[in-house]
Amino acid sequence: MGNTPFLDKLSSTLAADRLLTSLDECTTFATDWTKIPGRAIAVALPRATAEVQNILRLCSEFEVAVVPSGGRTGLAGGAVAKKGELVLSLSRMNHMGPVDAAGRNVRVQAGVTTQAVHEHVAPAELTWPIDLASKGSSTIGGNLSTNAGGVRVVHYGMTRKWVTGLQAVTMQGEVLELNQDLQKNNTGYDLIQLLIGSEGTLAVITEATLRLVRRPQHVMTTLLAVNNLPRMIELFANAIRKTGFDILAFEFFSSRCLETVKQKLNRQCRLSVQSPYYLLVEMEGQDSASLKTNVEDWLEEILGSGFVIDGAIAESSADKKQFWSLREGITESIALSGPVKKYDVSVSVNKMAALIADVESFLSSHNFHFDLYLFGHLGDGSPHFNLLKHSKASAEDFEKDATLFESRLFELLKNCSGSISAEHGVGLLKKDWVTFSRSAAELRLYHSIKDAFDPKGLLNPGKIVDPQK
Numbered sequence: 001m002g003n004t005p006f007l008d009k010l011s012s013t014l015a016a017d018r019l020l021t022s023l024d025e026c027t028t029f030a031t032d033w034t035k036i037p038g039r040a041i042a043v044a045l046p047r048a049t050a051e052v053q054n055i056l057r058l059c060s061e062f063e064v065a066v067v068p069s070g071g072r073t074g075l076a077g078g079a080v081a082k083k084g085e086l087v088l089s090l091s092r093m094n095h096m097g098p099v100d101a102a103g104r105n106v107r108v109q110a111g112v113t114t115q116a117v118h119e120h121v122a123p124a125e126l127t128w129p130i131d132l133a134s135k136g137s138s139t140i141g142g143n144l145s146t147n148a149g150g151v152r153v154v155h156y157g158m159t160r161k162w163v164t165g166l167q168a169v170t171m172q173g174e175v176l177e178l179n180q181d182l183q184k185n186n187t188g189y190d191l192i193q194l195l196i197g198s199e200g201t202l203a204v205i206t207e208a209t210l211r212l213v214r215r216p217q218h219v220m221t222t223l224l225a226v227n228n229l230p231r232m233i234e235l236f237a238n239a240i241r242k243t244g245f246d247i248l249a250f251e252f253f254s255s256r257c258l259e260t261v262k263q264k265l266n267r268q269c270r271l272s273v274q275s276p277y278y279l280l281v282e283m284e285g286q287d288s289a290s291l292k293t294n295v296e297d298w299l300e301e302i303l304g305s306g307f308v309i310d311g312a313i314a315e316s317s318a319d320k321k322q323f324w325s326l327r328e329g330i331t332e333s334i335a336l337s338g339p340v341k342k343y344d345v346s347v348s349v350n351k352m353a354a355l356i357a358d359v360e361s362f363l364s365s366h367n368f369h370f371d372l373y374l375f376g377h378l379g380d381g382s383p384h385f386n387l388l389k390h391s392k393a394s395a396e397d398f399e400k401d402a403t404l405f406e407s408r409l410f411e412l413l414k415n416c417s418g419s420i421s422a423e424h425g426v427g428l429l430k431k432d433w434v435t436f437s438r439s440a441a442e443l444r445l446y447h448s449i450k451d452a453f454d455p456k457g458l459l460n461p462g463k464i465v466d467p468q469k
Ligand code: 2HG
Pocket: 075, 133, 150, 328, 330, 331, 342, 343, 344, 376, 384, 385, 386, 423
């Protein structure tokens, strides 16, 4: 295991139940949903900010690298301990303060799950607008560290819009108490926004004050079968112009995704018609009667268009859950099908159809050893390209083909000013490709920022950028 003096000192500062050292536990905590194999010297599970301070001071003193960790649902390897680091899991810091109804905020510790926050604030008719397929396991610290997106970005924007205050601990063990609950505080650089999305490379987020909104009261969910991708984008443009409802989610998936969810997770789909694409659209209205009329009118209009070939409205909360389970089950059903490579990219909505057409024509010009699973957040210009290895293909052929695919995809993205990571972050998996989305001048500043916070490069090493010194 190594580094006995460090572990001795660590175990003398943490209660026995807050330090895990067995190989099994260390291996589990060293990885995330990417399943990149990891290796950790130990796992620390602090319950309070003061304990995080002590751990980080000790790591600085002994020059031990640290990987901050939450629900480990990341898909870019941002929480993977690759080289025997200490995993600093915030999962036991899961206290939530009272809801401030007038200030529309709530203070929570980093280890609280996204879903627990939703449930905690719901009785006050409020919600935290970030909604993710992984909400039951993903934690606030991880959501903030990766600036998570999810299924309601089209209406509410990304995580960084929904944070009022932040508490974080630096590698030197200093607590940064950033803003707490003020709605206005124009006093210079915004370190909150710098830390959000920094993937635990600058400081460890321990608490946050989250901005809340009124919980949507009247919501309708529809499932549509559509036969043409560019027309799906026109449909989105048409839907957001409507005055009878607001679009809360506008998600799409291919028929291959739907078939896999049905097969692997044993789910049913209300639409029996076969179609290349499906849309899950969620709308909010002023009151249930007018919302129903407006949604039905809209459906009638688009069903007559020739490219929306079938549609269904969720009539009950069970229906709604079932519609969403088709979209939210995609990641799991693909994972159950074999080795997969994920590309979570971003492009302006009006360039999305052209990007997908270019990708598809590239795919058809090769005999690749994988199938493409295409789905994602149409309303945000954020498609997910998942490549699933053909069952009979060798791992080497799959790797080779995926590398070819990713070079082409990233080239295409660069040409249309897109981003190589829309919402999953850079982590380990996208680090070598950051130059496709960030300029040399930006990266020089990234290095200076990293050096200012963590000159020894001990905090989440290997993610985003390396320190220069
Ligand atoms: C989603 O939109 C997540 O469901 C996961 O971002 C995407 O598995 C993926 O590629």
